[in-house]
Amino acid sequence: MNKTCNFCGNKNFREKHVQYIYRHDTQLLIVNNVPCEECEYCGEQYFKAEVLKKIEKSFGEIILSGKAAKKEIKVPVEEFTEI
Ligand SMILES: [Zn+2]
Numbered sequence: 001m002n003k004t005c006n007f008c009g010n011k012n013f014r015e016k017h018v019q020y021i022y023r024h025d026t027q028l029l030i031v032n033n034v035p036c037e038e039c040e041y042c043g044e045q046y047f048k049a050e051v052l053k054k055i056e057k058s059f060g061e062i063i064l065s066g067k068a069a070k071k072e073i074k075v076p077v078e079e080f081t082e083i
Pocket of ligand 1: 005
């Protein structure tokens with residue numbers, strides 16, 4: 001692979017699996033074990049277009065079409081001025 005990090009110019013990346021949080025307006029979809037490449041220097045993560053497309057599709061199926069997700073969690077929400 002011969003690419004360069006957009007942020008720091010480093011050329012070394014490592015393959016990782018991470019948790020990806022897809023956000024659209026106020027809706028969130030959390031996807032675990034998403035493959036990405038992480039810059040070894042600054043830690044910026046790069047996802048392949050096909051990976052992001054897959055997540056977007058899944059978001060559509062769950063949020064728009066009402067498909068049941070594997071799991072749902074309750075997420076606490078705070079206002080910064082009140083904490
Ligand atoms: Zn970098």
